[in-house]
Amino acid sequence: MSAATGKGYAGAREIEVSPEELMTVAASRLLADNRVVFAGVGAPLVASAMARRLQAPNLTIVLEGGIIGTQLRAGQLPVSTNEMRAGYGASMFTDITDVFLYAQRGFFDYGFLGAAQVDCYGNINTSFIGDPEAPRVRLPGSGGANDIISLCNEIFIVTAHERRRFVDRVDFITSPGYLSGGDSRNDAGLPFGRLRNVVTDLALFDFEPGTHRMRLQSLQPGVTVEAVKDATGFPLLLADEIDELSPPTATELQVLRELRGIEAVRA
Amino acid sequence: MTATVRQARLDLESHERPVLDKRVSARAAMELVSDGDIVAIGGTLYSRTPMALVFELLRSGRRGLTITRSLTCYEADLFFATRTADRLVTSWVGIGLPWGLSPVVRHYVENGLAAYEEWSHLALGLRYKAGAMGVPFLPTMTMLGSDLARQAKAVSVRCPYTGQELLAVPALVPDVALLHVHRADMYGNAQVDGYTHMDLDMARASRRVVVSAEEIVEPGEIAKRPDHTILPHFAVDAVVKAPFGAYPHECYGLYEADTRHFDSYVSLLRDHGPDEGVRLYIEANLTAYEDFEGFLRNVGTQRLSELNSSARELTT
Numbered sequence: 194m195s196a197a198t199g200k201g202y203a204g205a206r207e208i209e210v211s212p213e214e215l216m217t218v219a220a221s222r223l224l225a226d227n228r229v230v231f232a233g234v235g236a237p238l239v240a241s242a243m244a245r246r247l248q249a250p251n252l253t254i255v256l257e258g259g260i261i262g263t264q265l266r267a268g269q270l271p272v273s274t275n276e277m278r279a280g281y282g283a284s285m286f287t288d289i290t291d292v293f294l295y296a297q298r299g300f301f302d303y304g305f306l307g308a309a310q311v312d313c314y315g316n317i318n319t320s321f322i323g324d325p326e327a328p329r330v331r332l333p334g335s336g337g338a339n340d341i342i343s344l345c346n347e348i349f350i351v352t353a354h355e356r357r358r359f360v361d362r363v364d365f366i367t368s369p370g371y372l373s374g375g376d377s378r379n380d381a382g383l384p385f386g387r388l389r390n391v392v393t394d395l396a397l398f399d400f401e402p403g404t405h406r407m408r409l410q411s412l413q414p415g416v417t418v419e420a421v422k423d424a425t426g427f428p429l430l431l432a433d434e435i436d437e438l439s440p441p442t443a444t445e446l447q448v449l450r451e452l453r454g455i456e457a458v459r460a
Numbered sequence: 461m462t463a464t465v466r467q468a469r470l471d472l473e474s475h476e477r478p479v480l481d482k483r484v485s486a487r488a489a490m491e492l493v494s495d496g497d498i499v500a501i502g503g504t505l506y507s508r509t510p511m512a513l514v515f516e517l518l519r520s521g522r523r524g525l526t527i528t529r530s531l532t533c534y535e536a537d538l539f540f541a542t543r544t545a546d547r548l549v550t551s552w553v554g555i556g557l558p559w560g561l562s563p564v565v566r567h568y569v570e571n572g573l574a575a576y577e578e579w580s581h582l583a584l585g586l587r588y589k590a591g592a593m594g595v596p597f598l599p600t601m602t603m604l605g606s607d608l609a610r611q612a613k614a615v616s617v618r619c620p621y622t623g624q625e626l627l628a629v630p631a632l633v634p635d636v637a638l639l640h641v642h643r644a645d646m647y648g649n650a651q652v653d654g655y656t657h658m659d660l661d662m663a664r665a666s667r668r669v670v671v672s673a674e675e676i677v678e679p680g681e682i683a684k685r686p687d688h689t690i691l692p693h694f695a696v697d698a699v700v701k702a703p704f705g706a707y708p709h710e711c712y713g714l715y716e717a718d719t720r721h722f723d724s725y726v727s728l729l730r731d732h733g734p735d736e737g738v739r740l741y742i743e744a745n746l747t748a749y750e751d752f753e754g755f756l757r758n759v760g761t762q763r764l765s766e767l768n769s770s771a772r773e774l775t776t
Contacts, residue, residue, distance in 0.1 A: 235557055257581060258504065259655055269774070272556040272719075275504040275531070277654060277712050277774050288656045289504065289530060290585030297582075297601060320578060325611065331569045331576065333561065336531060336552035339580035340602045366607040381605030382616065382625040 210441055212353070212394035214449060215413050218441040220305075220351040220392045221247065221449075228302040229253045231341050234274050236351045237305035239452060242270070246448045255301060257337040259292045261285040268454025293337065296344035299385065304345025306338050308352040310363050313407045313427040315350065315370025315388040315400060317342065318363035325365045339368040347389045354393035354424045361427040371405035378405075396421050397438060406430050414440045462498060463633040463667060465594050471667055477694040481646045486516040486752065489670045489698040493517060493636050498526045499545075500588075500632075500666055502639025504657045505531040506555065506709040506717045510640035510672050512702035512752040517638070518542050519746065528634055530584060530658045533709065534725060537564035538746075541738040546574045549632070551581040559726050563734040579603070579612055583629050585658050590631035591665025599626035637666035640706050641690070642714070643681070644673035648696025651688040654712025654775070660690050669695060672702035674714060704756055704764055713775040715767040718759075 210218075213236075220240035224230060226249040232241040238256070242265050245252045254263050258275035264282030265271075271279035280286060295301060309332055310318040319338060323329030342348050348370075352358060370388050371378050378386070388405070391398040397411040408430040409421060414437060422429050441449075463471075490513075493499060499517070503509040514535050517525075525545040527536070531552040539545035541564060553576065554562050568574035579587065582602045590598045599617060603609040604627050609616075617628040639659050644650040650671045652659070663669045671691065676699065682689060705711075708721035729737035749755045756764070 258507075259657070266774075272558060273505045273507065273531075275507045275655065275657065276710055276717060277507075277771060278716075280655070281774060286655055288585075288660060289658050290582060290589055290661060293582035293585065293602070320608070325607070328570055330561070331566050333554045334550065334552040334576075334578045335580045335608060337581040339606055339608055340582040343580075343602045343604065343606075344582075365611075366605075368608075369605040372605050378605060382601060382627070383604055385601075 208443065208446060210446065214441060214446065216351060216353065216392060216394040217243070217449060218445045219397060219413065219438055220349065221445070223349055223390055223392065224249050224252055224303060227251045229255060229300060230303040230305055231255045231257070231296055231301045231345050232305045233307055233338065233341065234272065235307050237307060238274070239270065239449070240351060241305060242452050243445070243448050247445065255292060255295070257289060257292060259287045259289050261287065261292070265452070267451045270452060293340045293344065296340065299346065301345045302347060304341040304348045304386070306341055306348065306350050306368070308350050308358070310358050310360055311350060311352060311391065312360050312363045312370070314372060314374050314405060315348070315391065315407060316363050316366045316372065317350065317368040317370065318365045320367045321365045323364060335367045342368040342370065343383055343386060345386060347387050349389055350391045352391070352393060354395040354421070356424050356426050359425045359427065371400065374405045375403070395424060399432070401430055408432055409435060411436050411438050413438055463635065465591060465596050465631045465633060468591070468633045468667055469594055479647050479693060482648050482696065482699045483646050483676065484698050484700060486512055486672065486700045486702065489513065489700050490516050490520045490522070492668045492670060492697065493520065493522055493525070495522055496524045497635035498528060500634035500637040500662045501527060501529040501535070502637065502657065502659045502662060503706065503709065506533045507655065508640050508657065508711055509533065509535065509706050509709040510638045511535070511707060511709055512705035513638040513640070513670060513672050513700065515746055515752050515755065518544055528632065530581060534562065534722070537562055537738050538742060540564060540568040540574045541742065547577065548574065549577045549579065549584070551579055551584050555722050555726070559722055563729055564738050567734045577612065578608060580608060583614070585661065586629045587632035588658055588661035588665045590629065591633045592661040595631065597628040597630050600629055601626060603627050632665060634662070634666040636668045636670065637663045638670050639663055640672045640702065640711070642673065642711065643675050643677045644671050644699050645677055645679045645682050646699060647679065647693035648691070648699050649679065649682045649689055649693045650691040650696060651682060651685065652690045653688065656690055663691055664695055668697045670698045670700065671696050672700040672705045674703055674705060674711060676701050702752065705752070707756060707759065707764070710771065714771055715764065716770045716774070718763065718767055
């Protein structure tokens, strides 16, 4: 289970922060200004929208519905990247295939994804739990995840940190990370695309140069290395120096909560 | 029984495409579909789904269809449960994250009662595009290295100029495409506002095309905004008038999706189990009515007008 007990700080006043909020805030900080991000629905989209309202006002958000430069309306975030809410304030609509071809051409600096199951090389499974030939659970499928991770320039993955999600090797590679590590991604015909970070409610990871194995880089506030180890299904690589992420600021929480608004409640 | 692009080309050459009044009822349009056909559904997930046509297809008694769609919503459940289709070619299936996995699709697929052939979103788009271009495959980097490519038996090719390895995505040529648009004239010139999804490539790849439209307009109205036309008359075989024809899904600028309808469907599945739940849904929303208009009458003008107001507010 996710176990971070987050606290945010507004001056001297402490604000209760959910693990999910810790994760989303940390994810939003990874996005720099004047970049183009291809964001999946859920936490990646919320984190991207946060970044635009904070440190990255010129971040262009692209969604797989063929939407370029969406601004999104606070309190009316889309559930599907193909519904009219997803295109609120956008500067361009094109078709779905076309928007992915922009990615293949190399225009998208960031690809930002969630994951049902992720392994030590950043491979993502959203297709099957158990044997793919006789699956215990048939998951929904790739959607655009395979395309985003294969074709964007730098990749971020954001997901809740649970042992059943963080496995040594995924049951099925729906979306290729570094495959079996080393140069295997390049050798498979994917010369582009660098996995930058995995961000969770417990920690922030990067990938060790050379081996391309996931490596613990920073801890969420108050989380120990032991707690991360317990929630991870593969031997954890540690960076030389592991720092602690700063807690969410009052402004970050305000922006996040405003965006979320009445997201779940729909007339 | 996937047609090749060559067969699809010969099929086009074998019949004339005169400019004539193609308006028919949804029921008559389903005569174009035969048992075992590959039927492509337009729109994406819960956006601009040709639901009036889908409901009529579910009523038609056709069997053994393959359904293909970019992202597939709960219509997958209905196709499997009525035995109208036993194969789904898509990149994603479900209503959306808040409604969880589809227990109906899980039941059919995990028990081997139906097949779910998965491609990535782009790969499926390129399969349609190859069909639309009249070529047997298109090269891409997407899906390379993944188990998705292995499972779909997609093979790679080497570029004859540079030696680069690329995935060869095979053309998909549906037998019939069903799509819903904002307006069309009686000849089939079809216009869309907002998102075009994968509709252009999907329709042009298909051997027969049925368009349902929110409104049927005079050809002069189409000519006022030719930049909104996504399909010319010669690529369309039948035109069906269907106001609110995507309900309970959305139609850009006209009405939002009825998420309360999704909620009540998911509650039925939870309370009665997938088998009985989907049967009850079909009984109450499909079998209970002669046609889609009857279903809409039961939804009521008040609800439809609420969804219309919220859509207008978001897009104007």
